[in-house]
Amino acid sequence: MADLFRATPTRTFNVPEQVYPGYPGIVVRDHEGRRVLQSMTWGFPVRLKGMKPTSKPKPVNNARDDKLLTPFWKHWFVTPAHRCLIPFTAFAEAEGPKGKMTRTWISVEDQPVAAWAGLWRPSDEWGDCYTGVMVDATEDLFDIHDRMPVILHPDEHDAWLRAPAEEATALVRKYPASRLVVDRTTEPWFKRKPVEDPTLI
Template sequence: MCGRFAQYADPETLADHFGLATTAVDAQPRYNVAPTQPVLAVRLTEDQQHRECVNLRWGLVPFWSKVPDHRYSMINARAETVASKPAYRAAFAQRRCLIPADAFYEWQPGKDGKQPYAIRRKDQAPFAMAGLWEHWEGDDGAVIDSCTIIVTEANALLAAIHDRMPVILAPEDYGNWLGTGRTDRETDKALLQSLLKPADPSGWEAYPISRAVNRPANDSPNLIEPLVAEAP
């Protein structure tokens, strides 16, 4: 699963990388994004003509849920079943998004507890995790726009740390993933499904970091610094 990540690229970098029409992005550097918190997401505008960057609550609430119950607040969707699961299939068909990230974290079990690792591009460029978003409205007028991150099996770099990883899309696939309108045709579904695969490990790095990242309240650039081994 992917349960923590970092978003710290500046608005200009985000606008350039994701092809946004404006640099007016509400982007504050964040180094320890956790479930239920707002996250930046790129999606198509309502007229399907442009890309916009918005804040969505991390943990998808299906539109049909009676209440925003924690049982339906799902932070990850499995690539193998995302197109067919009732909680995700409507969003998969028509509400796909990109979740910008600069790094994500996974924990490797060990005899002294779980050791957190940061995973990022070697060139430290931002990247996009495949996501879905949903719009929920309550009887009392409450509105929640939420999202989930799609995960797949780990690649060779991650396999020794965790058995799953987020789906990371290549920039040339952003347009195909966002698409336009509904995606009900089997040919469209097949194209989307083909994108839900482990990322090529070349160009990526994974390194141990401080366990301070375990606490969601901790949020500073120090969290992504490589762990310095203590002298014997």
């Protein structure tokens, strides 16, 4: 992964096969002009109204494109050093009737390992953590989900990590459905997940 993204690992860490919100995943970020590969928790921790002070925060695992300039996200988006790349081979969406949903995997045809545009920040609760930017899905994928990750083309990686907010905003767009591969499975969406093998992306 480090070789693919021309990054240097910050330290040795284990890599889960599947990544779930609230669990560790891999990101690539810019640090003093060079790319580093780092393990972070997926999701910005947030405490909702009514939650007890001692309760575990909820992971906000994606950022809507139309909310990037709101107070919750703005600093992390407009500051290039807090944008990151989230490597993935496929992402999953739920399909089917409630209680019987199955996993539909979506991958990028011409990118065996692609990058989802992300943001990262330090947190008191989980240390460094990240989230992914989402846009409205293309019409071809609307029957699966109405939102989709912002998937970057390889030649856009540097701009996402280093460019001013105006240039980064232009990269926040839909990825062509013609270049995505949809794999519908019979795998249940809800299943027991072992703690040592954290989920998707």
